Amino acid sequence: MVDASHDGNDLITPAAVEDVELYHPHSWWTRYVFSQDAKVIAIQYACTAIAIGLVALVLSWLMRIQLAFPGVLPFIDADRYYQFITMHGMIMVIYLLTALFLGGFGNYLIPLMVGARDMVFPYANMLSYWLYLLAVVVLVASFFTPGGPTGAGWTLYPPQAILANTPGGQQWGIILMLVSLIIFVIGFTMGGLNYVVTVLQGRTRGMTLMRLPLTVWGIFTATVMALLAFPALFVACVMMLFDRLAGTSFFMPAIVEMGEQLKHGGGSPIMFQHLFWFFGHPEVYIVALPAFGIVSDLISTHARKNIFGYRMMVWAIVIIGALSFVVWAHHMYVSGMNPYFGFFFATTTLIIAVPTAIKVYNWALTLWRGNIHLTLPMLFSLAFIVTFVNGGLTGLFLGNVVVDVPLSDTMFVVAHFHMVMGVAPILVIFGAIYHWYPKVTGRMLNEAMGQLHFWITFLGAYLIFFPMHYVGLVGVPRRYYEIGETSFVPASVHDLNVFITVVALIVGAAQMMFLFNLVWSLRHGREAGGNPWRATTLEWQTPQTPPVHGNWGKELPIVYRWAYDYSVPGAAEDFIPQNQPGTLGVTREAVA
Amino acid sequence: MAVVLVLVAIAVGSVLFHILSPWWWTPIASNWSYIDHTLVITFWITGAVFVAVVLFLAYCVWRFRHDPGRRAAYEPENRRLEGGLAAGTALGVVVMLAPGLFVWHQFITVPPGAAQVEVVGQQWLWSFRLPGADGKLGRAETRDVSPDNALGIDKADASALDDIVIEGGELHLPVGKPVKVLLRSIDVLHNFYVPEFRAKMDMIPGMVTYFWLTPTRTGTFDVLCAELCGVGHSVMRGTVVVDTEADYQVWLSEQPTFTQLQAQAEPEGLPVPAEMAQAPGER
Ligand code: HEM
Ligand SMILES: [Cu+2]
Ligand SMILES: [Cu+2]
Numbered sequence: 001m002v003d004a005s006h007d008g009n010d011l012i013t014p015a016a017v018e019d020v021e022l023y024h025p026h027s028w029w030t031r032y033v034f035s036q037d038a039k040v041i042a043i044q045y046a047c048t049a050i051a052i053g054l055v056a057l058v059l060s061w062l063m064r065i066q067l068a069f070p071g072v073l074p075f076i077d078a079d080r081y082y083q084f085i086t087m088h089g090m091i092m093v094i095y096l097l098t099a100l101f102l103g104g105f106g107n108y109l110i111p112l113m114v115g116a117r118d119m120v121f122p123y124a125n126m127l128s129y130w131l132y133l134l135a136v137v138v139l140v141a142s143f144f145t146p147g148g149p150t151g152a153g154w155t156l157y158p159p160q161a162i163l164a165n166t167p168g169g170q171q172w173g174i175i176l177m178l179v180s181l182i183i184f185v186i187g188f189t190m191g192g193l194n195y196v197v198t199v200l201q202g203r204t205r206g207m208t209l210m211r212l213p214l215t216v217w218g219i220f221t222a223t224v225m226a227l228l229a230f231p232a233l234f235v236a237c238v239m240m241l242f243d244r245l246a247g248t249s250f251f252m253p254a255i256v257e258m259g260e261q262l263k264h265g266g267g268s269p270i271m272f273q274h275l276f277w278f279f280g281h282p283e284v285y286i287v288a289l290p291a292f293g294i295v296s297d298l299i300s301t302h303a304r305k306n307i308f309g310y311r312m313m314v315w316a317i318v319i320i321g322a323l324s325f326v327v328w329a330h331h332m333y334v335s336g337m338n339p340y341f342g343f344f345f346a347t348t349t350l351i352i353a354v355p356t357a358i359k360v361y362n363w364a365l366t367l368w369r370g371n372i373h374l375t376l377p378m379l380f381s382l383a384f385i386v387t388f389v390n391g392g393l394t395g396l397f398l399g400n401v402v403v404d405v406p407l408s409d410t411m412f413v414v415a416h417f418h419m420v421m422g423v424a425p426i427l428v429i430f431g432a433i434y435h436w437y438p439k440v441t442g443r444m445l446n447e448a449m450g451q452l453h454f455w456i457t458f459l460g461a462y463l464i465f466f467p468m469h470y471v472g473l474v475g476v477p478r479r480y481y482e483i484g485e486t487s488f489v490p491a492s493v494h495d496l497n498v499f500i501t502v503v504a505l506i507v508g509a510a511q512m513m514f515l516f517n518l519v520w521s522l523r524h525g526r527e528a529g530g531n532p533w534r535a536t537t538l539e540w541q542t543p544q545t546p547p548v549h550g551n552w553g554k555e556l557p558i559v560y561r562w563a564y565d566y567s568v569p570g571a572a573e574d575f576i577p578q579n580q581p582g583t584l585g586v587t588r589e590a591v592a
Numbered sequence: 593m594a595v596v597l598v599l600v601a602i603a604v605g606s607v608l609f610h611i612l613s614p615w616w617w618t619p620i621a622s623n624w625s626y627i628d629h630t631l632v633i634t635f636w637i638t639g640a641v642f643v644a645v646v647l648f649l650a651y652c653v654w655r656f657r658h659d660p661g662r663r664a665a666y667e668p669e670n671r672r673l674e675g676g677l678a679a680g681t682a683l684g685v686v687v688m689l690a691p692g693l694f695v696w697h698q699f700i701t702v703p704p705g706a707a708q709v710e711v712v713g714q715q716w717l718w719s720f721r722l723p724g725a726d727g728k729l730g731r732a733e734t735r736d737v738s739p740d741n742a743l744g745i746d747k748a749d750a751s752a753l754d755d756i757v758i759e760g761g762e763l764h765l766p767v768g769k770p771v772k773v774l775l776r777s778i779d780v781l782h783n784f785y786v787p788e789f790r791a792k793m794d795m796i797p798g799m800v801t802y803f804w805l806t807p808t809r810t811g812t813f814d815v816l817c818a819e820l821c822g823v824g825h826s827v828m829r830g831t832v833v834v835d836t837e838a839d840y841q842v843w844l845s846e847q848p849t850f851t852q853l854q855a856q857a858e859p860e861g862l863p864v865p866a867e868m869a870q871a872p873g874e875r
Pocket of ligand 3 (some may be wrong): 607781783804817818819820821822824826828
């Protein structure tokens, strides 16, 4: 057996650079609003993301109501339905999940977990948030423009995205969407560079890369990927803006729209799809990798056991990150691209399954012979594994090119991606909030409300999306305002749709209770103390809870061990914090 | 304990749902039963993995749940176990991928004698074109679309003149004959989707895409659009009828050629799809 807990860097080198003085805020405004403290920025990011996420949630209700009870809400016409789909999808993926994982958890946890006082470029970090907020405002503004927001689908495929028969195509909707995305990418880049440089340069003494908690590895790798992937989205948006506003034809071939020849010609709609998915597939992992990292730490802490196969977990994250740049066209098997690409992309896609499966095994093996505390973070982690495995496995259908042919663009796809990149990461977010809320606020979230929230959300989401696969298998296409009369959809599918909608409404309502819990516990939650979960990582070892500006008081912590010394044989406690010196546990000699 | 029971219920319930629920694909009407087989193999492999993982979780929670005095084991790594699991997974992946790629190769390789039909999409109407007596489809381009030439057929191309043009009507196909379906769009992306055929492919303005199939039973099937194409996407429907050879010949002889259509061309403008006037949503 090889020991990963000590890696030969046990000698603590003297500080390479002097501890730097932070910017000191002088007023309420610079402390809480235009703050440069990563922790405040994190909370700003999180609150904004949750607020806009609520909009997406309400939109999902409206769509589900239309699918189960067509026409019952007369204001949902086809235009609105497509607008709702588009805004729901885009908000969930970009403005909620990406922003919350990287801007929210990234900002809060990276400096604390690596033992830094703050991000390395605090001012750019602040700008990053304000640009994100601007992007959200522009996005929301499109609801109030003539014609409303774009209804092009979250994939924004041209030519229809900028033509008159798509809601917002010849009005403001698509323009504001593209502008908002462009602003988002600029803002993200400022934050993203910060996260990367902080992880590479801001670690405290003794915190080697192979001692980083997996949370940091997940967020770090996702950020690197985002910095490489978002430019593709950025240029695609700029080019489409030109097509829409300046009459260029990057993505626009010759087109006859409702009997009229348009003044476009020669462009390639497929080129947009390549650009979009070159961003879009890594985006799936930009959301997934932070979730992988966080859930690893939750499982380890709450099972009181070291994460199994730490180095394998790190490499799996890095390999998944790298491979996810060569699988994008699995979203395009039936797009009309050169069919021979199918061989390549099916192979790469299924190869990714191997490191991904290893992660699942290692989570499960961490539980094995653990000491499992069924706390809320642990419950959400278990729920994550179930949904993620389910959604990951249906990915093997859609990745395996020929099996994708009947399923693509059906509700099967909708069920698959909700399971794997909708529900699974959201469950991790919930687990993470229950886990770190005590550090952020000093108080525990209410347990009873949490339990109710957990059970409704987990079981409800499974009941929504598991049967939905079969709606797609029957043949119901996605993005259908209504399926209407067909010869192949039996009437019972309608009953299933009603069931799914009812559950979706209940699950949505449970989220309101969660939000209430977040607010209620601020005042009424049980006092948490500094380290309620008895965890090893540095953020739990701060001198104050909640940590103050600068995080560490006079002296930066020094790291002596990896992040997973739980239940070390011979140790008095069942955890040894990373900043605690000593040779207890598995020393290098003992396993040599 | 609730957690353990729920996990077991999820594993068992999902399998039972799969077996017992009435929702399954519509009976196939083409040669692509290979696709169905690959799909079924995938269902069983992935289903087994899912059940195994969830039951393993349930067991862990049941067996290693916290009680006072329990202490977790300390085992950072286990190279052999990790390597073995990775190898097993790789094997499972190969078992699924190999037949998948094999069938994909068939899917994109059109058999030599296949007949040709062209499907043209526009918002929100299906049109079709069959080669005439010469067995060849003439050239066509979006730039040539005009009020009396809805599919943009090149009048200068001799092989186009006898092409059979069906604007907004039904497509008929003879049973048992391989056919290459050429796909074209004159406005936005569409996708020609007949659930019973299993095959589908996007249609892209400015390009010709294709798939092929052999219809294996007669009948009337719905055509749906499976790529978002604007606000009328879900009402873009059509019909394919698979005929016996005799019925097919009767139908074929009743269809007008391009030349005949030109002769009776109406000058008013392009035929506007009926749905358009009452497209859902007021615009
Ligand atoms: C209870 C929660 C949710 C419900 C009930 C729900 C429901 C829906 C529905 C009904 C659709 C439209 C399906 C169609 O007709 O094609 C949809 C699309 C979508 N949803 Fe969700 N959703 C939920 C959560 C999420 C989450 C958390 C994500 C984050 C990834 C997400 C991402 C998407 C995306 C990307 C689309 C595709 C939009 C498009 O087709 O352009 N959803 N959702
Ligand atoms: Cu992908
Ligand atoms: Cu369509």
